[in-house]
Amino acid sequence: MLGVAVATAMIAVGVDVGDKINRELRSYGANIVVYPEDAALDVRIGDQQIKPVSGGAHLKESDLPKIKGIFWGHNILAFTPILETQTEVNRHDVRVVGMYFAKQLHFGTESFVAGAEKLYSWWKIDGSWPRDDSDEVLLGSRMAGQLGKRIGDEIQLADSSARITGIVSTGGAEDNEIVAPLSIAQKIAGEPNAVDKLYVSALTKPEDAFARRDPARMNAADHDRWYCSPYANSIAFQLQEAFPGSRAEQIRQAAQNEGAVLSHISGMMLLIALAALIAAALAVSAAMATTILERRREVGLMKSLGATATAIASLFVTEASLLAIVAGLIGFGLGSVIAQRIGRTIFHSGVEITPVLLPIVIFLALLVTIGGSAAAIRRALRLDPVVVLRGDA
Amino acid sequence: MSLRGSMFFHLLRRGLLGRGNRPLIAFIALTVAATMITAMLNLYYGLENKLNRDFRSYGANVTIAAPQGTALPEGAVENAQQILPSGSLVVPFAFAIAHANDGSAVVVAGTDFSKLQKLDKWWLVWKWPTEKNEAIVGMKAEPHISSSDGSFDLNFSGRILHLIEATTLKTGSEEENRIYIPQSTFEAWTGVHPSLLEISVPGSREQINAAIGQLQSAFPAMQVRPVRQLLEAQGAVITRMRSVMLASTLLITLTVALCVFSTLTSSVLERRRDFAIMKAIGSSQTTVNGLFAGEAFVLALLAGLLGYLLGSGLAAWISEANFHTAVAPRIAVLPVVIGCSIAVALFAALLPLAQLQRIEPAGILKGE
Numbered sequence: 185m186l187g188v189a190v191a192t193a194m195i196a197v198g199v200d201v202g203d204k205i206n207r208e209l210r211s212y213g214a215n216i217v218v219y220p221e222d223a224a225l226d227v228r229i230g231d232q233q234i235k236p237v238s239g240g241a242h243l244k245e246s247d248l249p250k251i252k253g254i255f256w257g258h259n260i261l262a263f264t265p266i267l268e269t270q271t272e273v274n275r276h277d278v279r280v281v282g283m284y285f286a287k288q289l290h291f292g293t294e295s296f297v298a299g300a301e302k303l304y305s306w307w308k309i310d311g312s313w314p315r316d317d318s319d320e321v322l323l324g325s326r327m328a329g330q331l332g333k334r335i336g337d338e339i340q341l342a343d344s345s346a347r348i349t350g351i352v353s354t355g356g357a358e359d360n361e362i363v364a365p366l367s368i369a370q371k372i373a374g375e376p377n378a379v380d381k382l383y384v385s386a387l388t389k390p391e392d393a394f395a396r397r398d399p400a401r402m403n404a405a406d407h408d409r410w411y412c413s414p415y416a417n418s419i420a421f422q423l424q425e426a427f428p429g430s431r432a433e434q435i436r437q438a439a440q441n442e443g444a445v446l447s448h449i450s451g452m453m454l455l456i457a458l459a460a461l462i463a464a465a466l467a468v469s470a471a472m473a474t475t476i477l478e479r480r481r482e483v484g485l486m487k488s489l490g491a492t493a494t495a496i497a498s499l500f501v502t503e504a505s506l507l508a509i510v511a512g513l514i515g516f517g518l519g520s521v522i523a524q525r526i527g528r529t530i531f532h533s534g535v536e537i538t539p540v541l542l543p544i545v546i547f548l549a550l551l552v553t554i555g556g557s558a559a560a561i562r563r564a565l566r567l568d569p570v571v572v573l574r575g576d577a
Numbered sequence: 578m579s580l581r582g583s584m585f586f587h588l589l590r591r592g593l594l595g596r597g598n599r600p601l602i603a604f605i606a607l608t609v610a611a612t613m614i615t616a617m618l619n620l621y622y623g624l625e626n627k628l629n630r631d632f633r634s635y636g637a638n639v640t641i642a643a644p645q646g647t648a649l650p651e652g653a654v655e656n657a658q659q660i661l662p663s664g665s666l667v668v669p670f671a672f673a674i675a676h677a678n679d680g681s682a683v684v685v686a687g688t689d690f691s692k693l694q695k696l697d698k699w700w701l702v703w704k705w706p707t708e709k710n711e712a713i714v715g716m717k718a719e720p721h722i723s724s725s726d727g728s729f730d731l732n733f734s735g736r737i738l739h740l741i742e743a744t745t746l747k748t749g750s751e752e753e754n755r756i757y758i759p760q761s762t763f764e765a766w767t768g769v770h771p772s773l774l775e776i777s778v779p780g781s782r783e784q785i786n787a788a789i790g791q792l793q794s795a796f797p798a799m800q801v802r803p804v805r806q807l808l809e810a811q812g813a814v815i816t817r818m819r820s821v822m823l824a825s826t827l828l829i830t831l832t833v834a835l836c837v838f839s840t841l842t843s844s845v846l847e848r849r850r851d852f853a854i855m856k857a858i859g860s861s862q863t864t865v866n867g868l869f870a871g872e873a874f875v876l877a878l879l880a881g882l883l884g885y886l887l888g889s890g891l892a893a894w895i896s897e898a899n900f901h902t903a904v905a906p907r908i909a910v911l912p913v914v915i916g917c918s919i920a921v922a923l924f925a926a927l928l929p930l931a932q933l934q935r936i937e938p939a940g941i942l943k944g945e
Contacts, residue, residue, distance in 0.1 A: 190832040194825060201821060205814055212810035217749055225717055226754040227674060227682050306809040355805035435749035440699045441635045448631060449818060451899040453825075456620065459891060460829045463613045467836030470606040474843045522828065530820040 191464050192519025192545050194457040196537050197526050202450030204531045206387060209445070210261050211305050214383035215438040216420050218243065221431050223380075242267075242378035245366065247427055248298070249291040254422040256386065256414050257291075262302035263384040265366055269373035271342050273331060279361045280341065282369020287316040300363075303385055304354070311335040311350025314365060319346045322363040325353040342372045384423065384432075388416040390443030461548065469556025476500065476560035483564045484572030493565050500561050504553045512549035516542055585864070589871050600872075604880055606840045610833035611884020611918045612891060615910055617826040619892035623904030624822055625815055627896065629781055632811040636697045637668070637775035639789055642800045648770035649799065657774060660791050664779045668692045669771035671763055675731040675738075675756075677721045684755045685731060687763020687771070696777055700752075702744040709762050711743040715753040719745055722756070731756070738766045782812040834921050841925035845869060852933055853941035862934060869926045877922035881915035888914070 220241035243265070251260055267282040284299035301313055314320030321341070323333055328351050331339070338345045339362075346368065352358055370376050389395075395415040402410060410418055416434035423432040486496050520537045527535035632638075641657065643649045649669070650656075657667045671687040690713075694705045702713060714722060719742075722729040727742045738758075746752060764770065778788045785808060793801040855865050889906035896904040933941070 190828050193828060197821065197825070205817065208813055208817060209810055212813075213806050223717075225681060225683060225721060226751060227684055306806055308805070353805075355802045359802075433747075433749040436699055436701060437635060437748065437750065439749075441631075444634060445628065445631045445814065448627065448900055449814075452620070452624070452895065453821070455895045455899060456617070456825060459613065459616060459895065460825070460832075463609050463829065463833055464836075466609045467606055467833050467840075470602045470609075470840045471836055473602050474840050478843065478847060526821070526824045530817055530824065 189515040189518035189522060191457070191461045191548065192516050192541065193522035193526065194453075194460045195541060195545075196520065196523035196535050198450070198453035198457040199538075200523075200527065200535045201453045202446050204527070204533070204535075205449050206442070206446055207261070208531075209438075209442050210385045210387060211302070213306075213438065214263070214303060214385045215388065215416055215435050215442070216384040216386055216423065216432055217435055218382040218384065218420075218423050218427060218430050218432040219380065221429050241429065242375065242380065243382060243427055243430055245370075245377045245379050248379070248382070249289045250426045251298075251382075251384070251423065252289075252291040252294060252296060254419070254426050255412065256419050256422060259387040259414050259419065261385045261387055263298050263382060264300045264303050265379040266381045266383060267366055267369040267373060267375070267379055269369050271372050273339060273341065273362075276330065278327065278331075280364050280369050280372055281358065281361050282364050282366040284366055285313050285316050303383060306354075307358070308353045309350045310353075311348075314349045314363075316365050317367045318365060319344065319368065320349045320365070321346045321368065322350045322352040323348050324359040324361045324363070325351050326359045327361060341368065344368075344371070382423075382427075384419075386416070386419045387414065388419060388439065389414045390446055391415060391417075391439060465548075465552040465556070468552050472504065472553055472556040473560040476557055476564055480564050480567060480572050484567065484569035487565075488569040488573065496565060497561055500557060501554055504557045505550055508549040508553035509546060511553075512546035515549065516545050519545075585868065585871075588868055589875070600844075600876060603837075603841050603844050604876055606833075606837045607877055607880035607918055607922060608884045608887065610830075610837045610921070611881045611914050612888040613833050613884075614826075614830050614917055615885050615888025615906075615914050616891040616895070617822070617829055618910045618913065619889060619904050619907055620895060621819075621822045621826055622907055622910075623892065623896055624818060625781065627900045627902070627904075628815055628818060629779065629811070631900075632807065632814075633777055633779060634698055635807050636699070637666075637777050638785055638804050638807050638811075639776040639778055639792065640802050640804065641774040641776065641792060641796055642802070643772040644798070644800065648772050649774065650796070653771070653774060653796070656795065657776065657792060660795050661776070661778055661788055662780065662784070665788075666692055666696050666777040668696050668775045669760065670773040670775065671760065671767075671769050671771040672773070673733060673763070673767045673769050675733040677718075677732075678723050678730060679721055681721045683718050683721055683731075685733070685763070685767075686755050686757045687760040687767075687769070688757055689760050690757075693757075696775060701747040704744055706743040706757075706759065708741070708743075709759055710738075710740050711759070712740040713744055713746050713757040714742050715746050715748075715755045715757075717753045718756055733767050736766060738762070781815070782808050830917075834917075837921055838925045841873065841922060842929050845926050845929045846933075849933055849936075849941050852930070853938035856938040857942065866927065866930055869930055870923055873922040873926035874919060877919040878915060880922075881918040884918065885911050885914050 220243055222241045245265060248265060251257065251263060254260075264283045269280050269282070271278055271280055286297050286299045286301045289296055289298055299316065300307070309322065311322075314322060321339065323331070323339070328334070333339060333348055335348055335350060337348050339348055341362070341364070346364065352363055366379070370378060394410070395413070395417060397406075397410075399407060399410050399418070399421065411421070412418075416439040420432035420434050424430055483496060523535045523537060527533060641649070641653070648671075654667050654669050658665065661667070668689055673685050673687075674682050675685045677683050690706050706713060722731075722742070729740055729742065731738050731740060740756075740758060746757070760771070776792075778785045785803065789801055789803055852865060855868075856862075893903035893906070896902065
């Protein structure tokens with residue numbers, strides 16, 4: 185029973201751990217970017233924008249909720265629009281990045297929250313996140329040093345003033361920027377409804393050989409299969425369809441390397457589950473063998489009373505099977521509880537137990553129990569009843 | 578005493594070898610337990626290294642940037658390489674703005690391709706440039722260079738450089754806007770020195786943070802920054818996996834220990850007649866206990882050793898199948914495994930004996 189419980193727990197955790205780690209990794213930034221098809225070439229070295237991003241094409245902010253309408257809409261874990269612009273603060277040129285923080289959006293009857301709080305949960309913020317559509321901003325850590333501003337200070341952006349709610353340190357370009365709600369950036373840029381880029385974090389399936397094929401050259405059936413698989417590039421393709429005049433690309437650094445980490449982790453957990461299963465099987469067989477050897481006298485008695493070997497064997501096998509089924513059921517329940525506990529304590533979310541696992545587990549329990557007893561039953565049957573009953577064996 | 582001593586060992590030998598397959602079953606159970614414990618412990622320690630290595634394939638985890646408009650000090654690459662642990666990669670980048678044929682401005686980067694190739698293995702390119710005038714052209718920059726036969730010109734303040742496109746580059750981020758050329762060609766053309774080092778430091782998050790501290794004190798005027806997104810993700814995943822592994826190790830160890838315990842206990846209980854006879858003919862409690870404990874001890878020691886070997890093999894196989902490199906067996910695991918298996922075996926042997934002590938030998942011999 186314990187063996188079954190552990191096997192269940194290990195399989196359940198093993199199957200689910202990949203998904204859990206996938207979600208974990210997906211909370212560290214985007215893996216798909218959407219930008220206008222005819223975006224101007226970005227001329228930038230490190231943090232310095234050489235040529236201010238100006239004019240060019242934009243995506244429409246009002247289109248954004250459509251992101252949830254794509255085929256894999258539920259796999260979109262987080263996204264935020266980005267609009268970069270430039271202004272002057274105390275005669276310094278300052279870059280302002282507009283984005284959502286935790287904006288409530290509606291698509292059809294569904295409402296959801298989008299923004300940087302989820303997409304960039306790893307940003308180190310001293311203070312608090314600003315609210316969307318307010319006059320609150322975050323100041324990059326190095327920008328704060330340059331301007332000599334602190335949390336709570338007012339800062340003059342274009343022709344309105346904004347309040348600093350936090351200092352952000354990311355190790356990236358944001359350290360030299362002002363991070364503002366999208367509405368402020370749009371006002372400074374004088375481009376209402378405009379969005380430069382859309383960063384999307386989507387739960388994807390690691391890229392495999394099929395995903396690497398060129399979708400344009402697939403036949404209809406393959407194309408459907410590709411379209412309906414949550415690969416990074418098929419989700420990108422669907423995003424492109426959702427926003428007219430856009431291009432969507434997977435961010436290869438994330439997409440490609442995550443696959444390796446994930447397949448390694450889930451592969452290892454499955455192998456460990458398998459090893460645990462075999463170990464449990466061996467341990468259970470040993471226990472079964474002991475019990476049967478203990479009942480040699482019973483076998484001797486039955487034999488001397490005229491029972492055939494088949495009758496005795498079937499008696500033992502039935503007993504073992506009943507035991508296995510009951511133990512399998514209890515073990516499954518116990519294992520599910522253990523898996524839940526592991527999921528909750530480590531990942532703060534439960535582990536999904538698929539009912540498909542139950543018949544598999546019971547079947548395995550049967551196999552192990554009967555297999556484990558078979559050798560012992562044969563031995564017990566071979567013994568001469570006279571010897572056994574006299575107690576000499 | 579010597580007679581009793583030799584009798585003790587005779588009985589011990591008979592107990593281990595002369596009872597058909599009963600001790601064999603106990604031995605197998607113990608070996609399986611020891612195997613699983615060894616394998617799990619080896620994997621537990623090995624996993625972190627393997628995952629750290631996986632995370633290195635993302636590319637640089639530290640950058641050193643010169644303040645705006647300046648270059649890195651002379652010999653910065655060699656200097657950084659010396660400070661960092663062996664196996665670190667330091668790739669220099671120099672940047673300049675040039676104009677393409679159609680007049681649009683494009684960022685040109687000079688770098689060391691032989692190193693970059695190792696740092697950013699995930700870059701989607703057809704071939705890495707080897708010649709002096711070969712270039713990697715970013716996907717988005719490509720339309721602007723308007724080359725029909727794969728060769729194009731770039732103009733840097735009046736000086737023309739003729740280049741051959743070796744490959745396009747697809748990354749999905751800002752690299753696609755740039756053109757990458759070999760560092761020596763770049764310096765001869767523009768006279769601009771590297772202003773950015775992308776560095777990949779091996780090891781755990783703590784080791785990387787330590788390296789950042791060392792680099793910052795070696796380059797006080799430069800901006801040494803961790804690629805925080807990557808480091809945080811690495812830290813989080815490894816912490817989680819460590820907990821998962823610990824939980825599975827405990828769970829599996831506990832189960833096999835319990836199974837072994839029940840097998841051993843029943844095998845000792847089965848021999849209550851031996852126990853009763855020995856007591857009836859006058860052996861002391863200590864001698865009997867010593868005999869059973871000795872049996873359990875020898876069994877556990879052998880099973881622990883064999884289990885260690887098998888378990889190391891199992892761990893190596895799992896890691897080979899999964900990460901394509903084996904984990905090296907850890908000798909530190911050996912005492913733990915042998916200690917555990919001896920503890921379980923002794924406990925499983927002596928617990929039933931304590932029960933039997935309270936029963937009269939005569940009762941057992943009568944078959945009660």
